[in-house]
Amino acid sequence: MKLEVSSHFRLVLAVGVLSALSISSSLTACSGPEKGELERKVSTRAAPGSFRTAGVTTVFERRCGSLDCHGGIGRNMRIYSSRGLRLPNEAGLRPGVGETTLDEITANYQSILTLEPELVNAVIDGADPYTLLILKKPLELEKHKGGGAIRKGDDAERCIVSWLKEDLLTPIDTVACTNAATFPKE
């Protein structure tokens, strides 16, 4: 009888230890690192929201996205737009028809940011935006087959740079973006 109690007790103890270990490991797996161990950063630079709402996408669409430039399917940094290349769709949206869709804006954002992902990360971390091809090429700081799509100091440059540097203290230049999006002048 004494032996039976002892083995029952050992069984309960083993189950208890296993449960405790399991709960402990679960908690460890789900909990975050110690405070100060990992520095989490939330950046507002080059944000997808501003890309759409402030019209940064429209600047790229108008300045870079014609069918014979980055709206061409053979070109890198592919840009979709209502006036140029369309994402395949069943809504009857062809070049020159309707508005640029949310999917197309998202595709443009991905196109632009993944052109040089490491450098974009560095810019989001505070590096000089002018290290990026999306500025060097249209400003002709680097050879560009399409020539100077943006002029130094014009609205398009201010818009893109302010988007890449956007934070609470330096908001995106929405006026420049609006002006730059009116291109060609109508």
Place this chain on the structure above:
Amino acid sequence: MTRFVTGKRLRTMAVLTGIAIVSCADPVLSDAVEGQGNETSGVEKGEFHRAGQPCGTCHQEGGPAADFPFTVAGTVFAQPMRQVGVEAAEIRMTDADGTKYTAKTNCVGNFFVTPAEWQPKYPILVEVAKNNVRRSMRSAIGRDASCAGCHTPDLEPADPFSQVPHIYLFSGDEPGSPEGAADCKVDPKRVGSP
């Protein structure tokens, strides 16, 4: 001591030189030129040939018509579903520097601008006009000297998401000459057009 180059050696050198020249050619351009097909029967090379095709493919540096390059060239047809050239349509262009140039179509609808006439800085804005009809292009030309680079000569674009139909000025028949200019040396209607 003097060694003479024999005929056999000369031939070998010529062949090698030929291979070197061919291997330096631009294969993309070669394919594009080949893709234009043969000349239309009865239409000689000149201002009336290959209406609706991308002129800049050949008329550019390195192309087979490099001795007569174009900075901008294309064709204006009258209707959306019928390719009859419009004569004397004005192509009004403005480049990135604000300089302007107006070209005029011939009787098959072709127009072309040479570097001596105008060397635009891209992008270019374009409108086409004749009499009281005017049609503006919604987007700018980014860099392609050929209108047909985007405006496919096919009545129905093969890829409707990346190509646009041919340039046309009127929504119906061209007022006064639905068959095109009567005194044109060649048929102003493009081969294959309804």
